[in-house]
Amino acid sequence: MDYSIQRMWIRRSRNAREEWEKLLIAAGIRSEEQVEYTVGIYAGEKLVATGSRHQNVLKCIAVCRQYTGGEVISLLISHLMTEVFEAGFVSCYVYTKPQSVMSFAYLGFKEIERVGDDLVFMEKAVHGFNDFLDKLRTRKIEAQSVSGIVMNANPFTLGHQYLIEKAAQASDILHVFVLSEDLSVFPAHVRMELVRKGTSHLKNVMIHETGDYMVSAKTFPSYFLKEDKDVTEIQASLDAKIFRNHIAKALGITTRFVGEEPLSFATNIYNEVMKKEFGDEMKLVIIPRMESDGEVISASRVRAYLKEDRVHELRSLVPETTYEFLVSDEGxxxxxxxxISK
Structure with a gap:
């Protein structure tokens, strides 16, 4: 049978969106707004498969039941992969259901981690997850107490600094991972530099990038997209498994520190799920948040002050190194x- 590949303009055409959502629902997949390109495979006039991408992540892959296991899925994934690599990316990611793993494996994808029957996270990359872990292993330091923290730091506040200082005091070596993805107001290179400067007085702290594997839109999209609790729990489980089974083992981490999350519904769920996933293998320590003027110090509070031209009030919320950046030309x-984003 001859198939045609057509772009689906799901934001411009109501008919295209309805057709797209109908196929997703039939395949037991929920639609997701965080997509920038969607394509359909047609057998004549009938939509038999669809897939989308956001940057280098494949999403919302669905195939009509009678067309599974054949050339349709290969045609769809090959097309989306071409789109990813032609856009300049050197890696391609997908989360799929366990029953679809072999279809992606046939096309060169490798499994990173899975959450029961709900989700499998896979990648196709020249320098992928194993290379990322190998680089981490080169920075491993043998010690009795080795801990880890993962943060966005958008931007780095006194609250972040307090969390790191508390963890550093309780650890021989502390590995701090700063989110690599540029989905935040403060670019990744800025956030990384602010964390480095704000922790330079702590000699047992090592700073790392997260790559595409920790608390990112690839491993935890609902963290950013504010999706419902069930999706958040699945994605949180995936992230916790990646950290426990791979990241922690590469560096010898036995304890993870997190800040208490009274303000964020999604991140609070994330902490609860992480504690469950770690079980007896890893210790999770939750540190109460630092306060200023009776309010929790948070990056969102800092951003709110910046929006309101209250820069002079930020000295009680951020380290001097962060404040110096905020009043610089780049800041x-x-x-x-x-x-503008108000």
């Missing part, structure tokens, strides 16, 4: 972007 440009 002022970010402040202007925040005001």
């Amino acid at each position: 002022k440009k970010i402040q202007e972007k925040l005001k």
Whole structure:
């Protein structure tokens, strides 16, 4: 049978969106807004498969039941992969259901981790997860107490600094991972540099990038997309498994520190799920959040002050190194972007 590949303009055409959502529902998949390209495979006039991508992540892959296991899925995934690599990416990621793993494995994808019967996270990359772990192993330091923290730091606050200082005091070696993905107001290179400067007085702290594997849109999209509790729990389980089974083992981490999350519904669920997933293999320590003027110090509070031109009030919320950046030319440009996004 001859198949045609057609772009689906799901945001421009109501008919296209309804057709797309109908196929997803039939395949037991929920639609997701965080997609930038969607394509359909047609047998004549009938939509028999669809898939989307956001950057280098394949999403919302669905195939009509009578067309599974054949050339349709290969045609769909090959097309989406071409789109990813032609966009300049050197890696491609997908989360899928266990029954679809072999279809992706046939096309060169390798499994990173899975959550029961709900989700499998896979990648196709020249330098993938194993290379990432190998680089981490080169920075492993043998010690009695080795801990880890993962943070976004958007931007780095006194709250973040307090969490790291408390963890560093309780550890021989502390590995701090700063989110690599540029989904935040403050770019990744800025956040990384602010964390480095704000922790330079702590000699047992090592700073790392997260790559594409920790608390990212690839492993935990609902963290950013504010999806419902069930999806958040599945994605949180995936992230916790990746950290426990791979990241922690590469560095000898036995304890993970997190900040208490009274303000974030999704992140609070994330902490609860992480504690469950770690079980007896890893210790999870939750540190109460630092406060200023009776309010929790948070990055969102700092961003709110920047929007409101209350920069002079930030000295009680951020380290001096962060404050110096915020009043610099580059910091002022970010402040202007925040005001525009009101």
